[in-house]
Amino acid sequence: MNILDIEHLNCAFGNLIVTDDVSLSIAEGERHVIIGPNGAGKTSLINQIGGQLRSKSGRIVLEGRDVTGQAPSRISRLGVARTFQRNNLFHNLTVFENLRLALTAKFGNPLDFFSVAARDQVLAAHAAELMRKVHLDGQGARIARTLSYGEQRQLEIGIALAGKPKLLLLDEPTSGMSPAETARMIDLIGALPRSLSVLMIEHDMTVVFSVADRVTVLYYGKILATGTPADIQANARVREVYLGMAH
Ligand SMILES: Nc1ncnc2c1ncn2[C@@H]1O[C@H](COP(=O)(O)OP(=O)(O)O)[C@@H](O)[C@H]1O
Numbered sequence: 001m002n003i004l005d006i007e008h009l010n011c012a013f014g015n016l017i018v019t020d021d022v023s024l025s026i027a028e029g030e031r032h033v034i035i036g037p038n039g040a041g042k043t044s045l046i047n048q049i050g051g052q053l054r055s056k057s058g059r060i061v062l063e064g065r066d067v068t069g070q071a072p073s074r075i076s077r078l079g080v081a082r083t084f085q086r087n088n089l090f091h092n093l094t095v096f097e098n099l100r101l102a103l104t105a106k107f108g109n110p111l112d113f114f115s116v117a118a119r120d121q122v123l124a125a126h127a128a129e130l131m132r133k134v135h136l137d138g139q140g141a142r143i144a145r146t147l148s149y150g151e152q153r154q155l156e157i158g159i160a161l162a163g164k165p166k167l168l169l170l171d172e173p174t175s176g177m178s179p180a181e182t183a184r185m186i187d188l189i190g191a192l193p194r195s196l197s198v199l200m201i202e203h204d205m206t207v208v209f210s211v212a213d214r215v216t217v218l219y220y221g222k223i224l225a226t227g228t229p230a231d232i233q234a235n236a237r238v239r240e241v242y243l244g245m246a247h
Pocket residue numbers: 013016018036037038039040041042043044045
């Protein structure tokens with residue numbers, strides 16, 4: 001079964017069509033990357049999947065279940081997590097506190113633990129596991145605002161992973177990063193378990209071609225092509241309108 005099926009989706013801001021009959025399926029465990037010039041409608045598409053933006057018509061189907069028009073909180077409960085283009089941390093809290101908040105937001109603060117100490121131990125173990133996943137091992141006591149830009153983006157992914165999502169949506173996770181930070185992000189995404197499907201927007205072609213199983217090119221709200229990285233590189237129309245452009 002696919003984790004996500006998007007069927008004939010349409011969306012507009014007034015007269016501006018940002019999603020134009022988009023159909024796209026993401027297989028379970030797939031890493032799918034959306035590319036396309038600025039203003040192509042990439043973020044708008046992710047916003048529709050996350051429930052932040054309403055589609056005009058078409059369907060969004062998650063594991064066979066129609067979730068079109070559902071609220072972000074419901075989409076999130078069904079296993080979709082996301083990061084935003086602008087970061088979303090509690091800057092004056094530590095790495096650990098940011099992760100603990102994300103864990104309790106998702107799983108509540110259950111009173112049926114044997115003791116407060118037992119609960120804190122479970123949370124600490126989960127937070128430590130998240131820190132490992134996002135390459136922030138041993139960084140729990142650092143205040144978020146003192147992390148480097150790249151580390152802050154890593155922490156955001158940790159927060160998104162706290163809810164044990166099935167589908168992770170990433171909007172330009174490497175934007176503004178140095179080459180070293182970008183390389184770390186490629187490693188991090190590459191090491192995520194295959195039980196998690198990833199749909200990400202990315203403009204850095206090194207990242208695209210290191211991470212993607214399949215790539216979709218959006219252009220003025222329409223899908224220009226979907227295929228393997230090799231298919232996309234060889235696609236004459238894509239080269240003409242996108243890859244060949246000064247970037
Ligand atoms: N809330 C909004 N209201 C009106 N226009 C918007 C809004 N959000 C985005 N747009 C416009 O929709 C188009 C697609 O935007 P977006 O999805 O952010 O593109 P991308 O992420 O590919 O750069 C752009 O022309 C943008 O200016």
